[in-house]
Amino acid sequence: MCAIVHSFRINGVKMSGDNPKPPHSPESDFSKQWPSELSQYLNFDDDQWSYDDLDSFVSGHAFSHKTEAIEVDDGDEHEKNEVKDRVAFKTKSEIEIMDDGFKWRKYGKKMVKNSPNPRNYYRCSVEGCSVKKVVERDKDDPRYVITTYVGTHTHPSYS
DNA sequence: CGCATTTGACCAGCGC
DNA sequence: GCGCTGGTCAAATGCG
Numbered sequence: 001m002c003a004i005v006h007s008f009r010i011n012g013v014k015m016s017g018d019n020p021k022p023p024h025s026p027e028s029d030f031s032k033q034w035p036s037e038l039s040q041y042l043n044f045d046d047d048q049w050s051y052d053d054l055d056s057f058v059s060g061h062a063f064s065h066k067t068e069a070i071e072v073d074d075g076d077e078h079e080k081n082e083v084k085d086r087v088a089f090k091t092k093s094e095i096e097i098m099d100d101g102f103k104w105r106k107y108g109k110k111m112v113k114n115s116p117n118p119r120n121y122y123r124c125s126v127e128g129c130s131v132k133k134v135v136e137r138d139k140d141d142p143r144y145v146i147t148t149y150v151g152t153h154t155h156p157s158y159s
Numbered sequence: 160c161g162c163a164t165t166t167g168a169c170c171a172g173c174g175c
Numbered sequence: 176g177c178g179c180t181g182g183t184c185a186a187a188t189g190c191g
Contacts, residue, residue, distance in 0.1 A: 108183055
């Protein structure tokens with residue numbers, strides 16, 4: 001389930017060890033602050049990040065104690081024209097629906113075989129932007145929510 | 160009234 | 176080829 005992690009791009013700036021980091025969110029405002037920052041982590045770049053780099057990155061900044069990255073798929077084996085970036089986060093949260101700065105419209109719900117919990121499918125409602133996200137509750141730890149982002153936003157976040 | 164959500168149907172890929 | 180499974184569609188419904 002885990003794969004290679006590539007580097008991130010934040011507001012068009014490629015993230016590396018010495019690039020500036022986004023401001024840290026106070027713990028009190030965690031539930032409202034982190035999604036808008038998470039939305040900026042969705043763009044990949046060429047250079048690779050190892051799992052540990054990502055883990056230390058998120059744990060030292062926006063997600064700190066509450067979130068751990070569990071999967072990133074680079075899809076370099078695909079020879080197709082479109083490369084779909086995919087990032088999954090496991091987040092400790094009581095609610096699945098959060099405003100992360102983008103307008104999401106739910107288009108599907110599915111019961112998966114492996115888990116007793118439903119899986120929800122969302123799509124970015126901005127015209128011309130086909131970013132999808134999948135939200136699913138962890139079957140082992142129902143306190144956790146697995147959010148998977150697929151694709152790259154072609155527009156700035158609204159509001 | 161315009162938009163989001165809901166929910167079963169539909170479809171495509173894959174394994175047997 | 177058939178059936179299972181995951182992903183998407185779309186009509187009906189709900190809501191501000």
